[in-house]
Amino acid sequence: MPEINLELISRVEQFYFREARILDNRQFNQWLTLLTEDIRYTIPSRHVPQPDLQKKETEAFLSVEQELSQGLETPYRDEDFLILSIRAMRAFKSNSWTDSPPARTRRFVSNIEVLASEQPGCFEVFSNLMVSYSRHQQDNFFYTAQRKDLIKPEEESFKIAKREVILDWNVITAPSLSIFF
Amino acid sequence: MSIPMDFSQWVSDDGSHIHRRIFTDPALYELEKQHIFAKTWVYMGHESQIEKSGDFITSYIAETPVIVSRAGDQSIHVSINSCSHRGVPVCRADQGNTRRFVCPYHNWTFNNKGDLVSIPQERKVCNKPDKSQLGLKKVPRVESYKGLIFACMDEQVESLTDYLGDMTWYLDCLFDRFEGGVEILGSPHKWLINCNWKLPVENHLGDVGHGPYLHGSLLQGTPAVTELEQFGHNVVPKPGHGLSVRLMPDGTPAEQCMLGMDGLAGMDPEVNAYLQESHKKVSARLGEVRSRLKPLCYSVYPNLSFLWPNMTLRTSHPRGPGQTEFWSWFVIEKDAPAHIKEKLRMNYTMMFGPGGLLEGEDSEAWSEQYKGSNIDFTDDRTFYYGLGQGEAGPHPEMPGSVGSCFDEHYAREFYLQWRQRLEQGVNHHA
Ligand code: FES
Numbered sequence: 001m002p003e004i005n006l007e008l009i010s011r012v013e014q015f016y017f018r019e020a021r022i023l024d025n026r027q028f029n030q031w032l033t034l035l036t037e038d039i040r041y042t043i044p045s046r047h048v049p050q051p052d053l054q055k056k057e058t059e060a061f062l063s064v065e066q067e068l069s070q071g072l073e074t075p076y077r078d079e080d081f082l083i084l085s086i087r088a089m090r091a092f093k094s095n096s097w098t099d100s101p102p103a104r105t106r107r108f109v110s111n112i113e114v115l116a117s118e119q120p121g122c123f124e125v126f127s128n129l130m131v132s133y134s135r136h137q138q139d140n141f142f143y144t145a146q147r148k149d150l151i152k153p154e155e156e157s158f159k160i161a162k163r164e165v166i167l168d169w170n171v172i173t174a175p176s177l178s179i180f181f
Numbered sequence: 182m183s184i185p186m187d188f189s190q191w192v193s194d195d196g197s198h199i200h201r202r203i204f205t206d207p208a209l210y211e212l213e214k215q216h217i218f219a220k221t222w223v224y225m226g227h228e229s230q231i232e233k234s235g236d237f238i239t240s241y242i243a244e245t246p247v248i249v250s251r252a253g254d255q256s257i258h259v260s261i262n263s264c265s266h267r268g269v270p271v272c273r274a275d276q277g278n279t280r281r282f283v284c285p286y287h288n289w290t291f292n293n294k295g296d297l298v299s300i301p302q303e304r305k306v307c308n309k310p311d312k313s314q315l316g317l318k319k320v321p322r323v324e325s326y327k328g329l330i331f332a333c334m335d336e337q338v339e340s341l342t343d344y345l346g347d348m349t350w351y352l353d354c355l356f357d358r359f360e361g362g363v364e365i366l367g368s369p370h371k372w373l374i375n376c377n378w379k380l381p382v383e384n385h386l387g388d389v390g391h392g393p394y395l396h397g398s399l400l401q402g403t404p405a406v407t408e409l410e411q412f413g414h415n416v417v418p419k420p421g422h423g424l425s426v427r428l429m430p431d432g433t434p435a436e437q438c439m440l441g442m443d444g445l446a447g448m449d450p451e452v453n454a455y456l457q458e459s460h461k462k463v464s465a466r467l468g469e470v471r472s473r474l475k476p477l478c479y480s481v482y483p484n485l486s487f488l489w490p491n492m493t494l495r496t497s498h499p500r501g502p503g504q505t506e507f508w509s510w511f512v513i514e515k516d517a518p519a520h521i522k523e524k525l526r527m528n529y530t531m532m533f534g535p536g537g538l539l540e541g542e543d544s545e546a547w548s549e550q551y552k553g554s555n556i557d558f559t560d561d562r563t564f565y566y567g568l569g570q571g572e573a574g575p576h577p578e579m580p581g582s583v584g585s586c587f588d589e590h591y592a593r594e595f596y597l598q599w600r601q602r603l604e605q606g607v608n609h610h611a
């Protein structure tokens with residue numbers, strides 16, 4: 001198992017900062033090169049369940065998991081490389097009305113935590129994400145999310161093999177979850 | 182703005198001219214809640230969401246929150262989610278299972294029929310409040326059609342089947358297609374759109390005219406567009422309701438008539454085999470004509486919609502004239518194998534729901550429509566709804582009034598219904 005030391009953590013951080021810059025600069029084709037071709041990209045949906053009284057007085061009573069779509073319940077997004085590529089390429093078309101004129105986005109990535117993974121040579125990475133999204137004149141929104149990634153070392157850098165995005169809303173107060181988180 | 186009694190300035194007599202203010206005026210909005218949402222059948226949810234006794238979901242009638250619950254005797258109840266004591270909502274979850282709704286403030290407790298069962302403070306006071314009069318306010322009428330639960334605040338309303346009229350012939354294409362029925366998996370996807378609630382409804386009533394253009398980056402030049410222009414019809418099964426379908430000609434191969442076939446999921450061999458297999462049973466259940474029918478979009482007056490290729494039900498909950506809380510669900514054959522359910526839902530999540538590509542474009546157009554309506558100096562410039570005026574008529578194979586795929590009669594009829602309801606309501610109260 002590769003050692004998780006400060007040098008590795010710093011390289012992972014740099015990778016995430018670069019990813020954020022690429023997305024904010026709308027270089028979506030470059031972003032695709034940061035993904036493995038078998039990537040699974042998911043955003044579970046979230047709701048307020050009835051509290052499970054069997055679990056009261058334990059941490060399970062408040063677990064985030066029970067608020068997220070599981071198994072066959074419909075997530076917000078569940079995508080592979082093909083769908084992500086369609087999204088990326090579409091943005092560059094002149095009649096892609098949600099991206100033309102494009103949104104002004106700014107991503108802030110923090111709370112990066114690098115953990116060993118069961119997948120040999122890979123790492124699990126938690127990070128928090130805040131995105132400022134501004135369109136047209138004054139359509140301004142903020143997204144906050146946790147990301148749970150599986151990253152794979154590749155040459156000098158990494159590739160994202162899996163990403164799960166946990167959003168922090170019940171009713172979504174932004175017009176779309178179509179952006180890359 | 183004061184509301185003149187003459188409603189023809191809002192919607193012209195033939196429905197071809199619509200005033201911008203009907204999308205933005207706060208006074209008209211209040212009238213809509215009073216005379217439309219309190220008088221018509223409003224969609225609450227699907228029976229598969231509350232199968233067991235004690236199951237409940239929450240929903241809305243316009244801005245009023247309700248609890249839809251299944252009682253111990255299997256009956257379905259719709260109650261307004263506001264405590265009889267001081268009004269605090271007694272249910273704070275989106276869905277779940279419970280025998281009791283306990284109000285957080287003073288713990289008055291209600292059962293899943295909405296009846297008040299206990300007042301904790303009662304034992305220390307002399308008077309005995311009559312609990313039978315202090316239940317949650319009930320929505321008096323609740324009826325289902327093929328699993329779709331509707332409720333109405335007006336006790337006198339016609340039966341749900343009469344209300345739906347010939348819309349049922351088209352609803353059956355999905356809701357009666359499978360022996361075991363359909364189901365909804367998970368809680369609704371909910372998001373805010375800065376648009377008037379009528380725009381999403383109008384869109385799903387039959388506005389396929391925007392498809393190749395607003396959605397040009399995805400749909401332009403695809404076979405779906407050619408097929409629409411060749412075989413598409415806009416149908417008004419009953420004024421107020423509307424839909425758009427493709428009726429494939431006799432002898433069309435089954436693969437071109439199947440459910441949910443306009444998305445990527447159908448390219449998966451397993452999904453394709455499932456769709457072919459399930460299509461074989463359609464004509465025995467629904468008849469030969471409906472085995473060639475490929476619906477696109479539906480709206481049931483006032484605010485329920487459905488998209489066939491992406492298998493999604495949706496409701497447009499008003500939040501003031503300029504905001505809508507849009508809810509959307511994926512619907513699937515209940516007896517379909519688990520891996521098919523998981524694969525087929527891609528047609529929904531990729532294109533619709535808050536993360537969907539087509540949905541994002543629709544939401545954008547609807548909120549831009551609000552911006553363009555909510556301006557001054559244009560009251561003399563009504564919106565033109567006259568495309569295809571006078572064309573629609575009966576059809577040999579399908580019920581309702583049938584027009585070409587770009588005929589806007591669905592919208593003219595919807596807004597004429599809107600006008601009639603408000604006109605009647607206002608004049609009745611005057
Ligand atoms: S407000 Fe509900 S118990 Fe008092």
Ligand SMILES: [Fe+2]
Pocket residue numbers: 391392396539543
């Ligand atoms: Fe659309």
